[in-house]
Amino acid sequence: MMIQWLFHRISPVFSIITILAAGTTAIQAQDPAEFFRANCTSCHTIGGGRLTGPDLKNVTQKKDRAWLVQFLQSPQGMMDKGDPYALQLKAEARDVVMPTINGMTPALAESLLTMIEAESKLPKSQFAGLQISDRPFTPQDVEQGKEIFMGHRRLANGGPPCVTCHTFRGIGGFGGGRLGPDLSKVYERLGGRKAMGAWLFAPATPTMNFIFKSSALKSEEILPLLALFNSTAKAGGEDDHADTAGFFATGFVVAVVLLLLAGAIWRSRFRGVRGPIVDASARKVLGGRS
Ligand code: HEC
Numbered sequence: 173m174m175i176q177w178l179f180h181r182i183s184p185v186f187s188i189i190t191i192l193a194a195g196t197t198a199i200q201a202q203d204p205a206e207f208f209r210a211n212c213t214s215c216h217t218i219g220g221g222r223l224t225g226p227d228l229k230n231v232t233q234k235k236d237r238a239w240l241v242q243f244l245q246s247p248q249g250m251m252d253k254g255d256p257y258a259l260q261l262k263a264e265a266r267d268v269v270m271p272t273i274n275g276m277t278p279a280l281a282e283s284l285l286t287m288i289e290a291e292s293k294l295p296k297s298q299f300a301g302l303q304i305s306d307r308p309f310t311p312q313d314v315e316q317g318k319e320i321f322m323g324h325r326r327l328a329n330g331g332p333p334c335v336t337c338h339t340f341r342g343i344g345g346f347g348g349g350r351l352g353p354d355l356s357k358v359y360e361r362l363g364g365r366k367a368m369g370a371w372l373f374a375p376a377t378p379t380m381n382f383i384f385k386s387s388a389l390k391s392e393e394i395l396p397l398l399a400l401f402n403s404t405a406k407a408g409g410e411d412d413h414a415d416t417a418g419f420f421a422t423g424f425v426v427a428v429v430l431l432l433l434a435g436a437i438w439r440s441r442f443r444g445v446r447g448p449i450v451d452a453s454a455r456k457v458l459g460g461r462s
């Protein structure tokens with residue numbers, strides 16, 4: 173009991189270290205595929221059909237690049253100009269206008285379009301969208317979900333194990349982290365298989381988004397996790413007392429603070445550590461040669 177008490181006291185510290193580690197990689201990453209995953213997959217697939225926005229497969233063959241680069245800078249601007257192609261897209265999207273995406277420079281737009289072009293040529297793009305089968309969950313799925321949750325099975329894209337921050341009823345052992353909400357009944361809260369699957373694929377809350385935007389869960393991982401949470405929700409019993417609003421508020425503050433911290437650490441890591449190391453080895457190499 174004493175050890176368990178101690179674990180619960182210190183587990184938030186581990187969680188924060190985990191977020192920091194994840195955050196530093198997230199900030200370093202500005203490769204177009206990761207940017208796309210974080211900012212575009214909630215509305216677009218490449219070859220997986222329309223979501224809120226059109227399927228982007230072969231979009232560069234439908235419309236010239238100069239136009240697309242301009243559109244990406246300011247979708248609303250294109251509408252305001254009365255551009256007929258833009259207005260047609262808008263009508264097809266039931267009048268939803270694409271938001272202006274933060275940080276969208278012409279160079280980034282170009283690199284995104286190049287990436288979309290390359291992904292369009294693949295038999296199946298990594299952005300074909302979430303394809304979770306409809307087959308019934310099996311006890312093996314639940315077992316696998318537990319292994320993934322506990323971190324006994326590593327996440328393919330390198331995200332931290334859920335148990336660092338979450339717990340669920342019947343987890344056993346030390347019971348999991350407390351930084352995030354208890355997930356026993358989350359399957360019902362988030363609206364079941366399809367809705368929760370989409371949520372896990374692109375989490376929309378601050379801490380979760382921060383951690384998983386550059387290390388998204390794969391559909392082979394999401395299915396077993398859904399099976400696990402389906403079983404814990406079905407198990408019934410007393411309420412799990414998850415104060416989602418409270419966690420949301422805390423999560424938001426934590427994410428903002430960590431984002432700032434991670435930025436500072438990242439910057440000083442490059443200036444403070446990597447710079448001198450590179451300099452030193454360069455000097456060594458040059459020195460050795462001369
Ligand atoms: C909130 C939903 C949403 C997000 C997020 C979003 N888009 Fe869109 N996008 C749309 C909609 C809707 C349209 C159709 C035009 C309109 O109605 O504004 C569109 C149109 C486009 C088009 C033109 C498609 C065509 O057929 O010519 C491109 C290219 C595009 N988006 C790329 C992106 C990229 C790249 C990102 C991420 C940086 C992104 N979008 C993020 C909703 C979104």
Ligand code: HEC
Binds near residue numbers: 188397414420
């Ligand atoms: C570093 C801590 C951390 C890790 C690791 C983590 N989460 Fe979370 N999670 C949170 C926090 C904090 C929240 C509360 C909302 C927010 O701030 O994002 C949350 C919210 C959630 C929610 C929404 C809960 C609700 O009631 O709406 C789900 C579902 C979830 N996490 C699933 C997972 C899964 C599955 C994993 C492992 C693959 C995972 N989380 C890993 C911290 C974490």
